[in-house]
Amino acid sequence: MLTDSTLQAWLAISAVDITAIGLFSLLGIPYVLKFLWAPLLDRYSPRWLGRRRGWIAASQFLLVALILGFAFQDPSKNIHALAWMALALTFVSATQDIAIDAYRAEILRPKERGLGAGLSVAGYRIGIIVSGAGAYLLADHVGFNVTYAALAAVAALGLFATVAASEPKAPVGLPGTMSEVVIQPFHAFLRRPESLGLIALVCLYKFGDAAAGRLTTTFFVRHLEFSLTEIGVFYKGIGISSSLLGGIFGGALMFRWGLYRSLLVFGVIQAVTNIGFMFLAISGKSYVTMITVVALENVSGGMGTAALVALLIAICDRRYTATQFALLTAVASIGRVLSGPPAGYLVEAFGWVSFFFFTAVIALPGIILVFILRGNIDRYDIMFTIRPDER
Structure with missing residues (x-):
C-alpha cells in the first residue's frame, strides 16, 4: 500500500500528471519477479531465528529504514528520487512476502489451511487499512512526510511478532x-x-479485480472530489469489518464448499462488484453508494484471495515452498502490476464508466478457467489434507 494507493494519493494532491501516476504502478514489478531470488531463501538459513523467521526479520528491518526515508521526500520537486526509493521498498517488501508465504505454508497443519488462508487475508487487509485509511486521515492533517515517519514506527512493531513466533520444522530432503x-x-x-x-x-x-483497483484512489479524488479524510473514513476505513468478514468467511466456506465452488462463486462476486464502481461513476458523489460498493468490494476481494491462497498452499511442494509460492504469487500479481499503465490511458480515452465496465468483462476468463480446470481443482481439494511432501 505504501507504494501503491497511499503513494498514489500523495502524487495526486501533488499535481503529478495522471499518466505518470499510472506508470508508477510499474514499481510493483519486483512482486512479479520475486521468484528469481526466492531460491536463495530456500537454500540459505540466517543464523538468527532460523530458515524462515530470519529472512522475515531482516526484511522488516530494511522496510522500516526505507519507509522512514519517504518522510524526507517531496514528489513535486524530485519525483525520480522518490521512484527509486519506492522501487527499493517494493523489492524488500517482495522478499518479506516470500519468507512469510513460505512460513505460512509450512507452519499450518493440514486442517488449518483453509481458515489459515482466510485469517492471513484478513490480516493483510488490516495492514492495507492501516497504511491506507490511517495514512489518509493522518496525512490530511499533518501531511504525508509525517505520515510516513509514523508508519515506519508502526512497521517496526512487526519485528516483535517475528521474534515471538515459533519456527516451522524443516522438511526432509531440503535442496543442498x-x-x-x-x-x-x-x-x-x-x-x-x-x-x-x-x-x-x-x-x-x-x-479484473486488480484492474479496477489500480486508479480507484484517483477516481475518488479527482472524479468524485472526496477529501482525503472522506476517503480514509468511507473508502479505507469502512473496509476494516468487511475485509475481515470476507477473509474469514471465505476461509470458513471452503471447508463446506471445497476449492472449486469457492473459486467459482467468489470469482463471480468479484466481477459483479466492479459493476458497482461503474454505477458510482454514473451517480456521482454519494456516501451511501460509496459505502455499499466499497463494502462489497472488500468482502468479495477477501473471499477471492482466501480461495486463491488456499489453492496455492495446496499445490506447493514443501521442499521448495519459498520458490514455488513466490513463482505463483508473482504470476498472480501480473494483472495488478501491468494493468496500471493502460488503466490511465483507458480512463482518459473512454471515461470512468466504460473503464469499470471493462474491468468486469476481463474478469470472465478467470471464471471460465475455473470451469475448465474443475477436475484438477477437485483433485487438489482431495489432496488438501495431505502435506505436499507426503504425496
Missing part, C-alpha cells in the same frame, strides 16, 4: 546446492500435466 534449488522447484511443478492451466488461472483469477 544452488543448482538443485533453482532447477528442481520449476521442474517439479512444470512436469505436472495441468501446470500451464494452473498458471493461467492464477494469473487471470483476480485480473
